[in-house]
Amino acid sequence: MKIGREGPVIFSEIEPYAGLKNALNLGKTKVRDTVRDSNLKGRGGAGFPTGLKWNFVAVSPAEKKYVVCNADEGEPGTFKDRVLLTEYPGLFLEGMIIGAFSIGAKQGFLYLRGEYKSFLGILEKKLEEMRKDGVLGTDIMGKKGFSFDIEIRMGSGAYVCGEETALIESIEGNRGEPRNRPPFPANTGYNGYPTVVNNVETFAVVTHILVKGAEWFKSIGTEKSAGSKLLSISGDCKKPGVYEIPFGTSIKEILKMADAKDTKAVQVGGASGVCIAKSRFDRKIAYEDLSTGGSFIIFNQSRNIIDAAKNFLQFFEEESCGQCTPCREGIPVLLEGVEMLKAGECTQVYLKELLSLSETMQLASKCGLGQSAPNMFISVIDNFKKEYTLSKVNKKEKKFNG
Amino acid sequence: MAKQCAVKKKVVREGKELFVCDETRARLLPVLQQVQDKKGYISDADMQEIADSLGIHPVEVYSVITFYSFLNTRKKGKHIIRVSSCISNVMAGSEKILKEFERALKIKVGETTKDKRVTLERASCIGMCDQAPAIMVDDKLIGNMAPQGVKTIIRDFK
Numbered sequence: 001m002k003i004g005r006e007g008p009v010i011f012s013e014i015e016p017y018a019g020l021k022n023a024l025n026l027g028k029t030k031v032r033d034t035v036r037d038s039n040l041k042g043r044g045g046a047g048f049p050t051g052l053k054w055n056f057v058a059v060s061p062a063e064k065k066y067v068v069c070n071a072d073e074g075e076p077g078t079f080k081d082r083v084l085l086t087e088y089p090g091l092f093l094e095g096m097i098i099g100a101f102s103i104g105a106k107q108g109f110l111y112l113r114g115e116y117k118s119f120l121g122i123l124e125k126k127l128e129e130m131r132k133d134g135v136l137g138t139d140i141m142g143k144k145g146f147s148f149d150i151e152i153r154m155g156s157g158a159y160v161c162g163e164e165t166a167l168i169e170s171i172e173g174n175r176g177e178p179r180n181r182p183p184f185p186a187n188t189g190y191n192g193y194p195t196v197v198n199n200v201e202t203f204a205v206v207t208h209i210l211v212k213g214a215e216w217f218k219s220i221g222t223e224k225s226a227g228s229k230l231l232s233i234s235g236d237c238k239k240p241g242v243y244e245i246p247f248g249t250s251i252k253e254i255l256k257m258a259d260a261k262d263t264k265a266v267q268v269g270g271a272s273g274v275c276i277a278k279s280r281f282d283r284k285i286a287y288e289d290l291s292t293g294g295s296f297i298i299f300n301q302s303r304n305i306i307d308a309a310k311n312f313l314q315f316f317e318e319e320s321c322g323q324c325t326p327c328r329e330g331i332p333v334l335l336e337g338v339e340m341l342k343a344g345e346c347t348q349v350y351l352k353e354l355l356s357l358s359e360t361m362q363l364a365s366k367c368g369l370g371q372s373a374p375n376m377f378i379s380v381i382d383n384f385k386k387e388y389t390l391s392k393v394n395k396k397e398k399k400f401n402g
Numbered sequence: 403m404a405k406q407c408a409v410k411k412k413v414v415r416e417g418k419e420l421f422v423c424d425e426t427r428a429r430l431l432p433v434l435q436q437v438q439d440k441k442g443y444i445s446d447a448d449m450q451e452i453a454d455s456l457g458i459h460p461v462e463v464y465s466v467i468t469f470y471s472f473l474n475t476r477k478k479g480k481h482i483i484r485v486s487s488c489i490s491n492v493m494a495g496s497e498k499i500l501k502e503f504e505r506a507l508k509i510k511v512g513e514t515t516k517d518k519r520v521t522l523e524r525a526s527c528i529g530m531c532d533q534a535p536a537i538m539v540d541d542k543l544i545g546n547m548a549p550q551g552v553k554t555i556i557r558d559f560k
Contacts (some may be wrong), residue, residue, distance in 0.1 A: 076488035076527040114472045115528045117541040154435055156470035159526055173430030175469040191428070234490040234531035241532045267489070270527075297490055297531070311489045315526055321469070 005087070007244025008220045009208055009228040010201070016090055017135055019210035023098045024143050026210075031102040032058060035206060038214035039226040043201035044070060044162075045269060045293030046368075050202055056186040057194040058103040066195040067100045067108040068185075069150075069203055070167060074113060074159040075270035076315060077295035080230035081200040083242045085112075085119050088204065089126040093150065095203030097135060098210055099196055100148040108150040109190070111167050114157040123152060159319035163367050164197040166321070177323045178367035201230055201294070221247035225286040233258045235267075235298035251281040254296065262300045265384070270295035271312040272372030275305065275379035305384045306342045309376045313338055316373040327370025330361040334377050341380075341388045348390050355381065427456055430466060434473055443474040479514040479521035481559055484538040488527035494534035500524070502552040519559055 005011045023031045036051025057065055069092065073081045084092055096108050110123065127150060130136045138147040153171050155161050161170045165179035168190050189195020205227060209217050218226045225247035234240045237260035245254060251266055266276045268285070269292040276283060276290070283289055299308065313335040322328045337354045340346040346354075358374035365371045380387065418440070433452055437444050444452075444467055446460075453460040467473045485491075485500045500511060503522050507515055514521040530536030533545025539555060 073529060074527060077490050077531050078527070079529040079531055082529050113529070114470075115525070115538060115543070118543060153432070156431065156435065156438075157472035157525075158470050170431060171428065173427045173466065175466055177469075232531065234534060235493060240534075271489075299493075303493065308489050311487075311492060315488065319526060 005083075005242075005244075007228055007230075008246055009217070009244065010084075010088075010091070010204055010230060011244050012208065014091070014208060014211055017094065017133070017141075019207040020094050020097055020101075020135060020141065022210045023101055024141055024146070028058065028102045028104070031098060031210065034209060034214050035102070038209045038217040040202065040205055040209060040217070041225070041287055042199060043205065043229065043293070044199035045075075045291055047287045047291055050198060050206070053186050053198075054099065054103050054196060056184075057105075057196050060187070060194040062194050064107075064191075064193045065103050065105040066190045066193060067096050067103070067105045067148075068164075068167065068171070068190065068195055068197045069096050069108065069110045069200055070162065070164065070197055071116070071200050072111055072113040072155050072162040072167060073200075073293070074115075074162050074319075075272065075293055075295050076312070077232060077234050077267065077270045077297040078293060079232045079234075080242050080294040082116065082119075083230075084200050084204055085116065086122055089123055090130070091207050092200045092203040093126065093130060094135070095206040096150060097140065097148055098206055099198070099203065101140075101143075101146055103194075103196060105196070106147055106149075108148060109171055110150055110152045111155060111161070111171060112152055113155045113162075117154060120152065120154075127152070158321075159315075160321045160367070160369055163369065166367065167197065168195065175321070177321050178369075180366065199293075222284075222286050222288070224288045229285055229292070230294050231285070231292070231296045232294050233296045233298070236260060236263065236300035236303070237298050245285060247286040248284050250284050251276060251290075254285070255281070255298065258298065260298045260300070263298055264301045264303060265299045265305060267295070267297040267299070267308065267376075268292050269375075270297070271315050272368065272375055274375055275308070275383065277383040280383075305380055305387045306338060309380045310335065310338045310342070312376045313373070316369065320369060320373075324364075324366040324370060326361045326364040327366070327373060330357055330365075330370070331373055333357060334361075334374060338377065338380075344389050345391050346388070347392070351381065351390060427458065430456060430458075430463070431470075434463075434467060438473050442480065443477045445475075449475075477518070480519050481540055482521045482523060482538075483555070484523045484525035484528065485511075486526075486528045486530065486534070486536050486538070487524045488531065490531035491527075491534040491536060496535040496547075498549055499535050499537065499547050499552065502549040503556075506552050506556050520556070 040050045041047040140146045158176045160166050161176040163178045166176040170176040185195040185197050221227050228244050228246045231243045237258040239259045268290045317331045320327050361374050362371050449460045449463045453463045528538050530545045535547045536545045
């Protein structure tokens with residue numbers, strides 16, 4: 001089943017290298033101004049303004065700067081980058097070159113997740129083609145002194161490497177353990193130099209903005225969330241696939257697009273996202289409402305939400321890097337808690353303790369993985385009260401003692 | 403700051419080039435991936451040699467290998483089958499596919515067949531949820547798996 005590739009931004013018509021040509025004519029500062037004025041925010045889910053990030057790196061006096069494209073999508077239910085990597089490789093690579101030009105980088109990395117190793121051929125071929133076309137290498141498109149090339153680096157099956165500082169650690173040849181932030185990569189990135197790290201989708205959007213302008217981009221989406229978002233829709237629906245939707249589209253509309261019936265809940269943002277119950281299906285995909293990296297998983301009435309929560313926590317238990325205590329020790333306790341909930345053995349008192357632990361994890365974990373690991377658990381407790389029954393008996397109650 | 407490589411080194415084993423190391427510590431992961439691809443695992447002797455050529459302690463190399471789930475310190479099967487176990491795949495019946503593989507290969511998940519041909523593993527999301535249930539055979543992604551398809555995949559190994 002092939003879903004039509006159509007949408008207002010990413011899947012709209014574009015001429016190859018037109019964005020880069022415009023960028024070179026505009027000059028470094030104006031490129032950054034255009035990106036800033038477009039209100040483009042990071043498409044990985046965190047939503048940091050791209051123009052601002054580029055400016056941080058550009059104004060730094062450091063002698064070397066780097067551009068990194070994060071193609072390590074590992075969030076359960078995310079596969080939108082797979083489509084961009086295999087079907088539109090020129091689009092985001094051009095965005096990387098534009099980024100490199102505007103911040104003054106000479107080298108870029110494409111960090112590709114290990115699971116996508118089979119795409120290496122397509123990407124290497126595209127890079128080679130771009131070198132031949134003169135858009136990678138020295139004096140790009142005749143612009144004296146602008147040299148840039150991209151190297152592909154493979155991940156090796158670690159979800160946490162999608163976190164930008166962990167990704168940089170991994171490129172440097174270390175364990176992919178997240179660093180403390182601040183300093184952010186824009187200040188201290190690859191080998192200590194200022195580094196722009198952006199999602200594949202962000203770079204793809206940049207290319208379109210440079211061709212069609214900031215005003216055009218702002219006319220799509222909502223006031224606070226300009227443009228569109230790629231969603232990876234999977235689960236209980238007839239038409240799973242990658243969809244491009246303008247920001248501000250409600251869950252109800254998306255479900256209709258994917259032809260989903262009898263829907264009980266939707267998981268927006270993957271394992272680290274939130275679970276939305278049917279009564280809230282009027283909520284919208286936008287940074288100011290539901291922010292997502294692109295994962296959209298549909299559950300129908302026959303599904304047990306507690307099982308889904310358990311699956312996510314098992315995933316986090318497997319993928320936690322184990323560096324900081326709240327995440328490493330908290331996840332197994334929550335997982336056990338979910339199992340107790342399912343068996344009807346969890347008491348009100350213990351549930352309170354689990355929620356307090358969840359809060360600690362959100363506050364005290366070092367990176368996004370630990371901070372968002374309890375999200376699903378909290379969602380279930382808050383929104384799906386019918387799914388579990390609490391025990392009144394105290395005999396199985398446990399304290400946090402390891 | 404990146405440390406320059408101690409000595410330029412090309413390691414040849416049994417007449418084949420195993421890895422070349424000529425740069426900085428940042429080459430560690432690509433070098434490890436090369437060795438993993440060629441041998442299927444990274445032995446203690448390899449770790450020692452890689453560490454020497456990069457001018458770092460072998461324990462550092464070991465710590466990096468063990469962090470990444472696609473790098474192994476022990477020999478696994480010639481082929482690795484990874485069944486995606488994220489929620490979309492579970493809902494589409496990935497556990498059934500896993501059971502079918504277990505039955506056809508006569509091993510449990512996490513084990514390797516006696517003839518060292520195939521290792522069966524669970525994977526986190528492999529980015530194929532729209533074509534669930536999906537599996538990864540070595541580097542290849544295969545979507546829309548049906549239990550009947552299991553035998554074909556195994557037969558192709560022989």
